[in-house]
Amino acid sequence: MSSPVPAPAAPRPVRVLLVEDDDLMRRSFTVALERYGYEMKAAADGLTGLELFRDGSFDLLVLDVMLPGLDGIGLCRRVRETSLVPVLMMSARGDGLDVVAGLEAGADDYVVKPVDTSVLVARIRSLLRRAAWSPAAVSTASPPSGGDVLVFGDLTVDTGGMEVFVAGNPVALTPTELKLLLEFAASPGIVLERHTLLRNVWEYGWDGDSRVVDLCVQRLRRKLGRDRIETVRGFGYKLRR
Incomplete structure (x- = not known):
């Protein structure tokens, strides 16, 4: 009698770290993204967010620019010292200074608050599609041979x-x-x-x-x-x- 074939493991949910100091916005985004199937961790300030990032394994970061302690720009720079994880910045300023600073710090994309949940999810999905076929980092020690x-x-x-x-x-x-x-x-x-x-x-x-x-x-x-x-x-x- 043949052994039963084990069922395939369920795919791991996408893990997202949200760092947002506004309590209402942080809770509403967390609940909304969980409804889309994302596994959420949230922090109210940059230093706590950095600690969560270092202690966990995340597929994507959503960072507000204006944060107490360590702002989102500084947090993005600290993340980029060790990781190529996709980063989406949220900015409440319309003059573009935060946008430029965030992208220069290594963010992949940004949205301007107030942001509709559907727009936020669309930008997250776009970032995750890029990350799905791309290696997290290039670590090969010598040039490749063969292939394209x-x-x-x-x-x-x-x-x-x-x-x-x-x-x-x-x-x-x-x-x-x-x-x-x-x-x-x-x-x-x-x-x-x-x-x-x-x-x-x-x-x-x-x-x-x-x-x-x-x-x-x-x-x-x-x-x-x-x-x-x-x-x-x-x-x-x-x-x-």
């Missing part, structure tokens, strides 16, 4: 292994940075407009804020070399052949 390997000078992009090397050294990219680089690598020398990149990388179905593109390109330049991606004023960006 694209070479641009001393820049090597392994599209099969999702690995990136500069002068033979592995480069750690966030899922958003990697997907943006793959867009450029698929069309070297071709100018890609910002709205095209917003649609293909960030999955905006409408005209989003092009600053997310500009700031992510700046982060790529810091990691890959400042002359690697060229600005074509009035149009967009292109990867040098």
